[in-house]
Amino acid sequence: MSASDLAVAATGLHKHFGRTTALAGLDLQVEKGIVAGFLGPNGSGKSTTIRILLGLLTSDGGTARLLGGDPWRDAVELHRRIAYVPGEVSLWPNLTGGQAIGILSRLRGGVDTAKRDSLLERFKLDPTKKARSYSKGNRQKVALVAGLASNAELLILDEPTSGLDPLMEQVFTECIREVKDEGRSVLLSSHIFAEVEKLCDTITIIREGRTVEAGRLDALRHLHRTTVSIVLDREASVLATVPGINDLAVDGPKATFTVGEAELGGVLAVLSSYAPHTLVSSPPSLEDLFLRHYGGPAAGSAPSDAPAEGKHRAGTRSTPPCPVPASLPVTCQFRAP
Numbered sequence: 001m002s003a004s005d006l007a008v009a010a011t012g013l014h015k016h017f018g019r020t021t022a023l024a025g026l027d028l029q030v031e032k033g034i035v036a037g038f039l040g041p042n043g044s045g046k047s048t049t050i051r052i053l054l055g056l057l058t059s060d061g062g063t064a065r066l067l068g069g070d071p072w073r074d075a076v077e078l079h080r081r082i083a084y085v086p087g088e089v090s091l092w093p094n095l096t097g098g099q100a101i102g103i104l105s106r107l108r109g110g111v112d113t114a115k116r117d118s119l120l121e122r123f124k125l126d127p128t129k130k131a132r133s134y135s136k137g138n139r140q141k142v143a144l145v146a147g148l149a150s151n152a153e154l155l156i157l158d159e160p161t162s163g164l165d166p167l168m169e170q171v172f173t174e175c176i177r178e179v180k181d182e183g184r185s186v187l188l189s190s191h192i193f194a195e196v197e198k199l200c201d202t203i204t205i206i207r208e209g210r211t212v213e214a215g216r217l218d219a220l221r222h223l224h225r226t227t228v229s230i231v232l233d234r235e236a237s238v239l240a241t242v243p244g245i246n247d248l249a250v251d252g253p254k255a256t257f258t259v260g261e262a263e264l265g266g267v268l269a270v271l272s273s274y275a276p277h278t279l280v281s282s283p284p285s286l287e288d289l290f291l292r293h294y295g296g297p298a299a300g301s302a303p304s305d306a307p308a309e310g311k312h313r314a315g316t317r318s319t320p321p322c323p324v325p326a327s328l329p330v331t332c333q334f335r336a337p
Contacts, residue, residue, distance in 0.1 A: 007032045007154045007185035014061035015048050022048040024209035030187050035180055037200035038189040045209040046189050050158055080109055083147035087159030089139040091131035097142045098127030104146040116149040122171050136163035148175050158189045225258035231277045242270050
């Protein structure tokens, strides 16, 4: 795949904070026009990676390209082409939600007013209320409306549905599908497996600052065993001798086991001779794929994400002189010094 086909291309990223290793050779690719999931527990390096992509941190090694540009040197230009929504949104308390959306939109060069008004209605957000009166969910809606109403080529979303109720999560899902239909790209970092599973074309799972699995979800499922639940007309212990069956758990005529894709046909042929009453086959879920990589300690030093807010180190951008909290998804905070 050529570099021109990628919205995000990060190779061998390293980042250290003193003796703490945050990234240890991480790789991440996001193709243009797709939704890419970015998974890992707290402390795995997701936030550090996103900060490097946003030009808030420099890496200590490796390369990162965002829409063909350098996230650090080309920060101002790139931030007119991307939208960023964090999981924790802070707003100017004395401004209304509509005023905050207007400021964020102007920083990106303008807004589609029809799209903005439609999003306000869909997310049921009252833009006339002061930000200080908003709940966490409504603050999140302000950031989502500002980002989704833009014509950004790439959306970087870090736990974007934090604080939203299930109805608003469904609206978010519909909006992301529309973004994809428009040919734009999305990098979605989320702890909600169901959300990633239904939205994402590809996933990248990281652990301790390294990429441990990446690819299209359907292809990754084929690399792992399928779970089968069955009820026979006899004691299910007879399955213990069937080649290809793994992890067998028996409860009278009921049994659950796993089987690899290559062995599935042969196993099903044997099962048919036992006249099963019911048989349910389930491919590995995204949660299953994720948890396979977190069953025990991995080699290498345990990373931590970036230092606490307000503690600046070499290779970080200071917040510019404007009243913008560090967590707010605006171009102003990424302005080159």
